[in-house]
Amino acid sequence: MHRSLAGLAFVLPLLVAGAATAAENGRYQMERTAEGFVRLDTRTGEVSLCKEASGQIACRMAADERAAFETELDLLTKRVEALEKAQGSGLYSDKPHLPTDEEIDRTMGVMERIMRRFMDIVKTLEGGDHKAGSQSDQLPEKT
Incomplete structure (x- = not known):
């Protein structure tokens, strides 16, 4: 003692x-x-x-902290179980989703049209395209 x-x-x-x-x-x-x-x-x-x-x-x-700790632990355990279940069912995949050939062709077509229009604008601004009239008609006025 x-x-x-x-x-x-x-x-x-x-x-x-x-x-x-x-x-x-x-x-x-x-x-x-x-x-x-x-x-x-x-x-x-x-x-x-x-x-x-x-x-x-x-x-x-x-005791109150212990109850809150156990509640949080239960929630995390349920989340882990849900993720494991999703992974096992094929809903979740480690492999990235790659686009199909059709999706790639469609995207390339859109990009090609954008580039053609852009190049037409560049040619117009450089004065190489006189289809719609004189160069002064095509260029915007600068102030």
Whole structure:
């Protein structure tokens, strides 16, 4: 018993100093309870229950935090299971979807028409195409 009192006498000032430092930073607040200490993280709202054992203080999650942790773990487990099921059913594929030859031909046709029109505009602006009248009729006026 004398040994644990000496350990407590050593740890308690460190705990108080640590609590004072944390309080100065405004992050943690510690309160003594019948079973040990309650530590509140003022930034996140997390509550930890702390007990002194063998000259050391050990903290663990409070019941509310544990429930939230387990809920999040359950949600993540369900997401992983859904992804594995989708992968197994063929809905999900590691291979990228490549376009068909028809899709490529259609895209190339559109690109070719765009390039032809663009080149016609360039020729018109350079003065090489006089189909629609004089060059001054085709060029826009600059102000």
